[in-house]
Amino acid sequence: MPPDQAPAANRPDYGRRLLPLWALDPAIAYLNHGGYGATPHEVLAEQQRWRLELERGPTRFMQKTLPEALRANAAELARFLGADPQDLVFVENATQGMNAVLRSLEFSPGDELLTTTHVYNAVRNTMRHLAERFGATYIEAPLPYPMTDAQQAIDALTPHINARTKLLALDLVTSPTALILPVAALAAKARAVGARVLVDAAHAPGQIEFDLPGLGADYVTGNAHKWLFAPKGTAFLWARRDRQAGLHPTTISHGLGQGFIAEFDWVGTRDPSAWLATGAAIAFYRRMGDGAIRAHNHALANEAATLLSAALGGEEGQSPRLRGAMATVRLEGFEGQDRPAALALNDRLWREHGIEVPIIPFGGSLWVRVSAQIYNEIEDYRRLADALLTLRGA
Ligand SMILES: Cc1ncc(COP(=O)(O)O)c(C=O)c1O
Structure with missing residues (x-):
């Protein structure tokens, strides 16, 4: 099957198993590819x-x-x-x-x-x-x-x-x-x-x-x-x-x-x-799938948004057709809606749960913005949902 036609979010050759191609810390669920990208070893070489x-x-x-x-x-x-x-x-x-x-x-x-x-x-x-x-x-x-x-x-x-x-x-x-x-x-x-x-x-x-x-x-x-x-x-x-x-x-x-x-x-x-x-x-991008990367990341971002929205009860920031490989979900019930509150939550997610994800204050609410990349799996977003539920209850 050509890569473009492979089932989007379920390609068995994508996911955590690809992490060693990057220098990313495997202990961290890295959900901010959109922030600064992440460069694979072979490109750094x-x-x-x-x-x-x-x-x-x-x-x-x-x-x-x-x-x-x-x-x-x-x-x-x-x-x-x-x-x-x-x-x-x-x-x-x-x-x-x-x-x-x-x-x-x-x-x-x-x-x-x-x-x-x-x-x-x-x-x-x-x-x-x-x-x-x-x-x-x-x-x-x-x-x-x-x-x-x-x-x-x-x-x-x-x-x-x-x-x-x-x-x-x-x-x-x-x-x-x-x-x-x-x-x-x-x-x-x-x-x-x-x-x-x-x-x-x-x-x-x-x-x-x-x-x-x-x-x-x-x-x-x-x-x-x-x-x-x-x-x-x-x-x-x-x-x-x-x-x-x-x-x-x-x-x-x-x-x-x-x-x-x-x-x-x-x-x-x-x-x-x-x-x-x-x-x-x-x-590297072409060899890893080109259009299949985009299709996979888009499908994974959609799945992640559905999961987070259902777990946390917050609405999604965009419909799937206005979304690429990033999704936002509104965070309700957390203390503060400003930049210091966002940074504090981002920091706790990293320190206490090993998750790197941006928390963004926008329009009077906090939003979590997840990126989806071929080294991510839906399990990463489940971990995020669980961590947010824990922090909201704390
Ligand atoms: C819309 C937009 N413009 C500009 C930038 C800045 O990118 P850079 O830091 O590479 O200049 C970003 C980074 O996230 C962005 O999202």
């Missing part, structure tokens, strides 16, 4: 191989080997995303990709920078900072939550898109709430009023299937170090060909004025080994 090759002859490596190896890995990532390699550069992380775009743009007083209440907080800070600098207006459209239908997001955002909207920044998968947003439909509405569209796809590569050029965005940034198994510090920035002029990395270096790729490919001396291991990460 490829990264180390590049580090050692660099150190054998740093000058020759940086000047001769690196430019070509960097482009080869960028091309593999571009192909994986269905993009043209000419339109894609590496950045360190999605935060940097968002900053590069936002800080390359100029606004006038009265212009509106639009996003949603589900925006990643670091991006919120960057957008606010820019709005303040230019005397522009920063707007967060409130999205309903829990959300069961993508149309709810379209209905909530549409009234905020108007002739003053100069930029729409949208998450493909939201961070605090694990929702897949209808980016292509919203991008079309923003384009119709002349706004530029910046997509934060931090969580998307490897978690969900998406057509990057088909999003209809001007700019897309995303991480390979989360769901694509690349080493930390591996992310991309894609820009539509006609938006590449005037787009600069957050660090201006020798390539200024020499084009998109020249500007981003050299941003000063740094360790490029993570970027050079991108091809190995994609090879």
Whole structure:
């Protein structure tokens, strides 16, 4: 049976038995793959191989080997995303990709920078900072939550898109709430009023299937170090060909004025080994199942949400069709709904129960956000439900 057609959450070759492929502590139920990813040993080994090759002859490596190896890995990532390699550069992380775009743009007083209440907080800070600098207006459209239908997001955002909207920044998968947003439909509405569209796809590569050029965005940034198994510090920035002029990395270096790729490919001396291991990460992802990974993780996230919701009596944050490999469930009956309460519960789960999972304060409630990865099993989420019941009763 081809991997894509294997029963989703029941593939016998997935689950805890795969844990030794990662450095993850086997004593911990690791339910936060979405947080920082987790890099398999073989990808780390490829990264180390590049580090050692660099150190054998740093000058020759940086000047001769690196430019070509960097482009080869960028091309593999571009192909994986269905993009043209000419339109894609590496950045360190999605935060940097968002900053590069936002800080390359100029606004006038009265212009509106639009996003949603589900925006990643670091991006919120960057957008606010820019709005303040230019005397522009920063707007967060409130999205309903829990959300069961993508149309709810379209209905909530549409009234905020108007002739003053100069930029729409949208998450493909939201961070605090694990929702897949209808980016292509919203991008079309923003384009119709002349706004530029910046997509934060931090969580998307490897978690969900998406057509990057088909999003209809001007700019897309995303991480390979989360769901694509690349080493930390591996992310991309894609820009539509006609938006590449005037787009600069957050660090201006020798390539200024020499084009998109020249500007981003050299941003000063740094360790490029993570970027050079991108091809190995994609090879690992493909060998482990590609579409079968996504299908398995999605099914496991759904099962986990059902289990947690039934055990704890809290509602799910999203319907399965708005969910990739992460799910949220509302926590009721715990003390406090703020960030200190969330951090305290996260810490107790780790210290007293050996579970790593984010607890997120959102909209006046605490939510648990579980990730599903091929090294997880439904038993991990049962352990979480039992631990939460114990802590709630304590
Ligand atoms: C929507 C979104 N944007 C940006 C980020 C930041 O990613 P990074 O820390 O790799 O910059 C995250 C991380 O979870 C995210 O979920």
